[in-house]
Amino acid sequence: MPSCCDPRAYERLFDAAAARRDAARYRRKGLGDPAGRLLGFLRGRVAGATVLEAGGGVGDLGIELLRAGAAHATNVELARTYEDEARALIAERGLAERVTREIGDFAVLAGEPADVVVLNRVLCCYPDARAILRAAAARARTLVALSLPRDDWWMRLGAALCNPVASLRYRGWRFEVHPLALVRGELADAGFREAATHQGLVWRSFLFER
Numbered sequence: 001m002p003s004c005c006d007p008r009a010y011e012r013l014f015d016a017a018a019a020r021r022d023a024a025r026y027r028r029k030g031l032g033d034p035a036g037r038l039l040g041f042l043r044g045r046v047a048g049a050t051v052l053e054a055g056g057g058v059g060d061l062g063i064e065l066l067r068a069g070a071a072h073a074t075n076v077e078l079a080r081t082y083e084d085e086a087r088a089l090i091a092e093r094g095l096a097e098r099v100t101r102e103i104g105d106f107a108v109l110a111g112e113p114a115d116v117v118v119l120n121r122v123l124c125c126y127p128d129a130r131a132i133l134r135a136a137a138a139r140a141r142t143l144v145a146l147s148l149p150r151d152d153w154w155m156r157l158g159a160a161l162c163n164p165v166a167s168l169r170y171r172g173w174r175f176e177v178h179p180l181a182l183v184r185g186e187l188a189d190a191g192f193r194e195a196a197t198h199q200g201l202v203w204r205s206f207l208f209e210r
């Protein structure tokens with residue numbers, strides 16, 4: 001299946017300056033929301049586990065899952081612009097042998113399954129929700145943790161207002177508000193049930209288990 005996304009559009013938005021800001025914020029404050037919420041869902045459930053994350057950016061959530069007991073974390077990132085900051089964070093924490101970073105489209109790349117698959121703030125950047133959810137479900141042995149924007153009318157209105165400007169500025173990137181029913185349906189069809197939920201003002205966070 002060909003990729004639906006042009007990496008250059010993502011690298012215009014998530015550029016090296018954004019990566020530096022993300023890494024600096026993590027060093028100062030740790031995880032923000034909703035990453036911290038997903039960590040809370042997974043803490044106590046990842047001992048010895050392998051973690052596969054799509055679009056993990058500088059890798060902060062993966063690092064925290066390793067600290068919580070995971071054995072290995074793999075991040076598949078569409079934008080190359082995160083790599084320098086990610087490598088620096090990994091080296092600072094002595095985790096180089098327990099982290100793998102890959103460049104590519106998670107929904108397209110073949111890869112080894114993992115115990116836990118994480119999609120944190122990824123669905124809002126990926127136009128084909130079914131494709132990436134099916135890839136996540138196919139590669140998750142036990143758990144899928146994810147966050148996505150609320151699909152309320154005001155979020156859809158905000159996306160409709162910002163996307164014409166975003167499409168011009170970044171030439172290919174759009175903010176996506178996918179129906180929650182689609183997410184639940186795809187994962188239920190793949191044999192997952194909802195194990196934990198948090199409804200925030202902007203972000204919804206979920207844990208699904210097989």
